[in-house]
Amino acid sequence: MSEQGTVGTGHEHEQLGLSNGQVIDMYRYMLLARKFDERNLLLQRAGKINFHVSGIGQETTQVAAAFALDRERDYFLPYYRDYGFVMAVGMTARELMLSSFAKAGDPNSGGRQMPGHFGSKRLRIVTGSSPVTTQVPHAVGVALAAKMRKQDIVSYVTFGEGSSNQGDFHEGLNFAGVHKLPVIILCENNQYAISVPAHKQIGGKVSDRALGYGFPGFRVDGNDALAVYKAVKEARERAIRGEGPTLIEAMMYRLSPHSTSDNDLAYRTKEEVEENWKKDGIARFKAYLIGCGIWDESKDADLQEQVALEIKDATEFADNAPYPKPEETLLHVYADDREEGEKAWQ
Amino acid sequence: MAVMEYIDAIRLAMKEEMEKDESVFVLGEDVGVKGGVFTTTKGLMEQFGEERVLDTPLAESAIAGVAIGAAMVGMKPIAEMQYSDFMLPATNQIISEAAKIRYRSNNDWSCPIVVRAPIGGGIFGGLYHSQCPESIFFGTPGLKIVAPFTAYDAKGLLKAAIQDPDPVLFFENKKCYKMIKGDVPLEDYTVPIGKANLLREGADITVIGYSMPLHFCMQAAEELEKEEGITAHILDLRTLQPLDRDSIIEAVRKTGKVLIVHEDNKTGGVGAEVAAIISEECLFDLDAPIMRCCSPDVPAMPISPPMEKFFMLSKDKVKEAMRQLAVY
Numbered sequence: 162m163s164e165q166g167t168v169g170t171g172h173e174h175e176q177l178g179l180s181n182g183q184v185i186d187m188y189r190y191m192l193l194a195r196k197f198d199e200r201n202l203l204l205q206r207a208g209k210i211n212f213h214v215s216g217i218g219q220e221t222t223q224v225a226a227a228f229a230l231d232r233e234r235d236y237f238l239p240y241y242r243d244y245g246f247v248m249a250v251g252m253t254a255r256e257l258m259l260s261s262f263a264k265a266g267d268p269n270s271g272g273r274q275m276p277g278h279f280g281s282k283r284l285r286i287v288t289g290s291s292p293v294t295t296q297v298p299h300a301v302g303v304a305l306a307a308k309m310r311k312q313d314i315v316s317y318v319t320f321g322e323g324s325s326n327q328g329d330f331h332e333g334l335n336f337a338g339v340h341k342l343p344v345i346i347l348c349e350n351n352q353y354a355i356s357v358p359a360h361k362q363i364g365g366k367v368s369d370r371a372l373g374y375g376f377p378g379f380r381v382d383g384n385d386a387l388a389v390y391k392a393v394k395e396a397r398e399r400a401i402r403g404e405g406p407t408l409i410e411a412m413m414y415r416l417s418p419h420s421t422s423d424n425d426l427a428y429r430t431k432e433e434v435e436e437n438w439k440k441d442g443i444a445r446f447k448a449y450l451i452g453c454g455i456w457d458e459s460k461d462a463d464l465q466e467q468v469a470l471e472i473k474d475a476t477e478f479a480d481n482a483p484y485p486k487p488e489e490t491l492l493h494v495y496a497d498d499r500e501e502g503e504k505a506w507q
Numbered sequence: 508m509a510v511m512e513y514i515d516a517i518r519l520a521m522k523e524e525m526e527k528d529e530s531v532f533v534l535g536e537d538v539g540v541k542g543g544v545f546t547t548t549k550g551l552m553e554q555f556g557e558e559r560v561l562d563t564p565l566a567e568s569a570i571a572g573v574a575i576g577a578a579m580v581g582m583k584p585i586a587e588m589q590y591s592d593f594m595l596p597a598t599n600q601i602i603s604e605a606a607k608i609r610y611r612s613n614n615d616w617s618c619p620i621v622v623r624a625p626i627g628g629g630i631f632g633g634l635y636h637s638q639c640p641e642s643i644f645f646g647t648p649g650l651k652i653v654a655p656f657t658a659y660d661a662k663g664l665l666k667a668a669i670q671d672p673d674p675v676l677f678f679e680n681k682k683c684y685k686m687i688k689g690d691v692p693l694e695d696y697t698v699p700i701g702k703a704n705l706l707r708e709g710a711d712i713t714v715i716g717y718s719m720p721l722h723f724c725m726q727a728a729e730e731l732e733k734e735e736g737i738t739a740h741i742l743d744l745r746t747l748q749p750l751d752r753d754s755i756i757e758a759v760r761k762t763g764k765v766l767i768v769h770e771d772n773k774t775g776g777v778g779a780e781v782a783a784i785i786s787e788e789c790l791f792d793l794d795a796p797i798m799r800c801c802s803p804d805v806p807a808m809p810i811s812p813p814m815e816k817f818f819m820l821s822k823d824k825v826k827e828a829m830r831q832l833a834v835y
Binding site for chain 2: 267269272273287288295298300301302305336
């Protein structure tokens with residue numbers, strides 16, 4: 162993606178089948194996710210919420226991938242940094258903020274899980290947990306069900322490069338390769354698994370591992386929205402044609418600490434972080450849009466203001482929303498336990 | 508009604524549910540072409556095709572994890588673990604995922620899987636083809652656990668497990684496969700999960716157990732009645748989670764003396780919880796201390812015949828325990 166945005170005839174995004182409106186929409190989601198994330202860091206520092214796990218630096222890939230999928234029909238198994246992704250498939254800032262505040266109205270878990278543990282049947286975001294990579298075999302199972310029922314949909318799953326060492330990664334990919342299942346497996350390689358850098362996690366390249374499982378693996382620049390979009394779109398087309406899974410390794414950098422409980426300067430330098438801020442995919446995408454002549458600083462200022470209002474509204478809404486009732490702790494262990502849960506409480 | 512072996516009853520349950528419901532399918536190692544290492548799935552691939560009787564790669568966490576994924580989008584998978592000893596790589600998927608999916612999503616998602624796993628020893632299987640892993644999963648809310656003893660229950664409980672909207676671990680006893688035979692209706696029926704079953708009425712002692720050791724208890728009870736006039740009241744738990752508290756209490760009150768029997772080792776086993784329920788609910792109905800007859804607290808049973816025999820329960824071992832309790 163060049164900042165001028167023109168390659169041959171037409172802009173790069175147009176060649177990929179994206180309209181001007183769609184790329185501006187992508188940019189809006191990236192910005193919304195960034196501002197949401199920054200607000201959560203502040204809210205945690207201010208003592209308003211207990212915890213935040215950040216995805217700053219990863220929004221470009223997340224949003225671009227979402228736009229390459231069928232956001233009305235595909236199934237999604239995002240990991241805990243995927244705010245940009247879940248926003249782009251329909252989760253609102255209000256809904257996510259309800260999760261940050263652990264309020265009853267949180268559609269992900271009703272205030273039960275840590276923020277970043279996404280799930281919504283309505284949006285086909287499959288519920289996730291904290292032990293990493295368990296979602297990979299789930300995505301394979303979703304794809305298996307799609308194949309058995311002859312549905313032309315895919316499942317899409319993400320995780321970090323640290324997770325690519327878990328057994329579930331390898332078991333899941335192998336299963337998907339054997340049965341040629343319509344699953345897109347995307348590693349958000351953000352260079353760190355909490356404090357352990359990628360070179361201490363992986364001897365080779367994550368994307369090369371696909372070879373061992375009999376399907377293609379690609380490495381893309383995760384700060385290049387259109388490169389990610391293209392890779393995921395082509396993977397989806399292959400999956401729909403019955404050609405099986407694709408592994409994509411999107412290279413990026415986790416610009417924020419692992420979580421609000423982490424001091425990242427204990428294991429990396431300020432200079433390294435600053436150097437990576439210069440490569441931020443959101444700034445790059447904005448420059449691309451301006452280069453295409455479809456965006457300018459005045460429009461950007463308006464959008465920043467809109468997004469700030471949306472985050473403010475979401476924060477106030479969630480702050481004022483009710484908590485779950487304490488005794489609701491007993492509910493939903495099994496399908497038939499509402500009555501028993503109430504009995505146990507009384 | 509037909510007399511059939513326990514293993515045939517399990518197969519019939521799967522066959523009937525697969526005929527009825529297209530979303531039911533079986534996956535596991537060797538379940539397809541071979542029909543299972545014990546022949547549990549024999550003939551199913553021929554009838555339902557290789558997609559619904561799926562031979563998987565040798566990777567238990569994937570077998571469970573893929574089943575969970577498919578279940579969350581509306582399928583009804585039956586995941587077979589070839590031996591319960593090999594189920595442990597799937598433990599994270601079962602305990603962290605399947606058990607918590609409904610709860611963590613606030614009832615938005617659910618996970619209707621069945622995990623079938625053969626338990627138990629006495630087949631010269633050594634440490635890793637003989638174990639009873641119930642206590643690893645027992646006490647994990649969100650899971651249901653069943654362990655049938657009769658052929659009738661094997662079919663009825665497996666059908667109930669497949670129809671259940673939540674994850675069910677189905678522990679079938681490999682020693683029972685061929686040894687236990689019984690009347691099994693050829694028509695559709697289920698045995699409700701969560702209900703114990705009274706196998707035998709008696710007045711002197713109560714025996715509470717599950718799975719294969721009940722075979723020894725029943726034999727011992729007949730002999731004790733004939734030889735010494737001791738009558739035993741025997742309760743088959745059938746479901747380990749949730750335990751049928753009411754039936755346990757009722758059975759204990761019947762005689763005031765209780766022996767708990769299982770092949771899983773004694774410490775931290777299901778019997779410990781049964782004993783705790785009795786202590787909480789009907790301590791003053793007891794005329795003798797609660798007794799347990801279980802396998803020893805060693806890691807697992809050795810293969811050498813005298814060592815396996817030493818480890819395993821037997822008719823004689825439970826008979827002696829029952830006699831001691833009766834004369835207390």
